[in-house]
Amino acid sequence: MPGPRFWDPEGDRYGIPTYSYRLAPDGLVTRRQLRARGLRPGGQPVAAQILWRSRRRGVRAAYLYRLDLARPVRPMTPAKWAALDKALAARRTCPNCGRDAGYTLSTSLGVCVPCADAPALVA
Known part of the structure; x- marks a missing residue:
């Protein structure tokens, strides 16, 4: 079981579902991971977040989006x-x-x- 510090899958403590580093469920990805697949969030709200502690910057966050709601990236004109x-x-x-x-x-x-x-x- 992950440590209790950043583990809040129901969103009671942080307002949105929160996971520890590398422990997000399948189907939730970051913007960078969407872009690598040729996708964009497409107006959907943030579905969850990953929190972790950085020695230099304190607590860091990465926002997660649902992969099934993502849309293709618009082509460059x-x-x-x-x-x-x-x-x-x-x-x-x-x-x-x-x-x-x-x-x-x-x-x-x-x-x-x-x-x-x-x-x-x-x-």
Whole structure:
């Protein structure tokens, strides 16, 4: 039997059915598991949760959805693909020199590596 700390299948203590890590019943999956199967929650409410203790972040939660109510992921339209390509190109374009760096620019530098390594011009 699982430990009593996060075991609440009726939802009396936490408001929704709660299970310990790796002990959720079949038919309940996380968003990530739905996505791996090409599915999405499709507007259904959270059916249950998994709680576990993390050394760094305290108590963590993963929400579970019913697999039988999940719907297929909507396909990307040409307009969505174009918008995604434009957004990714903006993340690769250096604001200093205007060139496509070929990689996503570091947010800490804010510019491409050659621009960051170039000595500052003294006026």
